[in-house]
Amino acid sequence: MSDKQTRSKIVEAADQMFYEQGFEHTSFTQIAQAVGISKGNFYYHFKTKNDILDAVIQLRSQRTQEMLDSWEVEGKTAEERILCFVKILIRNQSKIKLFGCPVGTLTTELSKLNHRAQPEANAIFTLFRNWLAEQFTQLGRKKGADSLAMHVLSFSQGVATLAQAFEDETFIQNEVSQITQWLSNETALNEQAKEAN
């Protein structure tokens, strides 16, 4: 098999296992078994466990950026685009119920491990944060855009954490309805302010 194919398989397997079991709890042996290669071969592709983590974070960052880009096409208004973000909770609810948010649970774990890759994992949060802030800016909320972005991000993390703890998908749906209503109100308030000018 070509160099890139095996490497890619390793990263894909590690990505999934880090999400489902956590970074520290996942061993080289487990990943090697999942990919179907020997432990020795493993070290030809990655020198250390941290190198795999870096590759996984890079993969996730790239996919996050692609997802954000796709929402620019999918959502016609800023409100619709923000809803694209909110709806991940619904789309991924069965996985979230089991493993929480892939971004939030990783940053939390790396923070506790005092791991040097924490800033890189954090950058994925920042991708969402800045993208959401841009949408709120377009909604006419230039001044409070970042706070609103953090509010929506915070919402998603709270829902993911409790959904995982209580293994409750109905709760996700309930909270998504509420934030959708909130967003609708925020948008309407803003339209009124625009007309008043």
Place this chain on the structure above:
Amino acid sequence: MSDKQTRSKIVEAADQMFYEQGFEHTSFTQIAQAVGISKGNFYYHFKTKNDILDAVIQLRSQRTQEMLDSWEVEGKTAEERILCFVKILIRNQSKIKLFGCPVGTLTTELSKLNHRAQPEANAIFTLFRNWLAEQFTQLGRKKGADSLAMHVLSFSQGVATLAQAFEDETFIQNEVSQITQWLSNETALNEQAKEAN
């Protein structure tokens, strides 16, 4: 030293270290060093690492219940009592910034480890959940009390997760202001509904 004294010291040290470093990442050696006893002595008090975890969870449950009881005295109205909960985020902001929420991060970790003690850790969440639901019931929201309780709990988890990721205390204060305003509105709406009857 008496049996209970050493045991208590171990549980206190483990409680703190599990919070700061995570359960799996904390070793017997570390705890023993923190307490100032040998690893061997350790096993006289606890047969397995899971036994320490159980003791830590029990301690946290007990302290949570005591805190909830104290809020019954501290808060004169249901709204004030719910604010007691919200204000933990402010009171513990420096620790939350570094280590997140002790309940949320533990349940998340145990969930990923597929650990048998997860239900016990979860029960701490349930203590908060039921207590908050009781306050919302007293506020006249009997039907939606549990959803409102989950909403406030979810809020706290989202704030803790992002505060830890971004190491941002200002964000905590900002979000607490918002939820305080929200709670005030909810209470006012309810008073109006009461008067209408």
Place this chain on the structure above:
DNA sequence: GTCTATAGTATGATAGAC
């Protein structure tokens, strides 16, 4: 590029002296 074999270390856990 992939394998087997193995080194080196840290961990959870035990045995037995005091």
Place this chain on the structure above:
DNA sequence: GTCTATCATACTATAGAC
């Protein structure tokens, strides 16, 4: 009740054959 060994295991990581 506390200590000093020590065991067994699992893990990260390396060496060297093919």
